[in-house]
Amino acid sequence: MEAIKEVSMRVDLHTHSTASDGQYRPRELVKMAKEHNLSLYALTDHDTIDGIAEARLAALQYDVNFIPGIEISTQLGEEIHILGLRIDETTPALIQACEEYKKSRLSRGQRIIDYLNSLGIPITRNDLPEKNDGSLGRPHFAQYLQQNGFVRTRQEAFDRYLNTPAFHAATDRKKPTPQEAISLIHSAGGKAFLAHPGLLKMGKRWQESLIVELCEAGLDGLEVYYFKHTKNQVAFYRRLAIQNHLLCSCGSDFHGESVKPDVPFGMEIDADIL
Ligand code: AMP
Ligand code: ZN
Ligand code: FE
Ligand code: FE
16 A cells, blocks of 8 residues: 655644734734745634734735634633634624623723732833733733833743732633633634643543533534643544544644743644644
């Protein structure tokens, strides 16, 4: 029998721009997708579709195979991220939901300012990116804390200030359930994927039940290939995807070197998984 030819390709189906908490503008990311020779590239900003129009235009200019996406923060016990891929960003229900997310993020932003002020840190709204198109997030605060000498690294900003029980008690916002996010993504014609399952805090058994539960709500796939997943995690999630008849996705979660220094843009995968 003829040997099966191994084909690999470069893709990235999970990236963040300045429309949420990324370093680069949507059009800069599309240009990078071209330069890195990606076969598929998706923009998946946190809770916003604001970067998609710019990325679409740039994708035409640079001839990049672009997939419009979103990463929705949801809560079911712990925080769970749901990626929507190939969404139609002109869907009224999606536009309306993103408006709500934006409002909820902005009001949480004020609670974060108040919380940091209560710890003696003199941050004001003016210290945050002025033209953040809407998805204000913790990385913006981490940047302030680092640039103003309150911490040495971004990780320290999360460990000491932005990821403590007191922080969450003072600032958490109401989030949709993963089931609601899946249904919203479907209403916008997209496919819903469980993002970076390897970052979930719950144990493997709970993850298996969660995936079955989300499948009942119509989950389409798992982000099996993720920059931080170990070989064992990839094997585990790939098996779960096969068992549950789910698609596999592949993404880096690139935010730019100044936001997440250790994450390179684009990932190499065997073409047979797509
Ligand atoms: P938010 O959606 O505003 O709560 O911010 C979440 C974002 O903060 C994630 O997408 C990551 O980019 C970043 N983040 C969350 N937790 C950590 C952590 N422990 N260390 C570094 N970055 C983190
Ligand atoms: Zn982020
Ligand atoms: Fe995420
Ligand atoms: Fe992400």
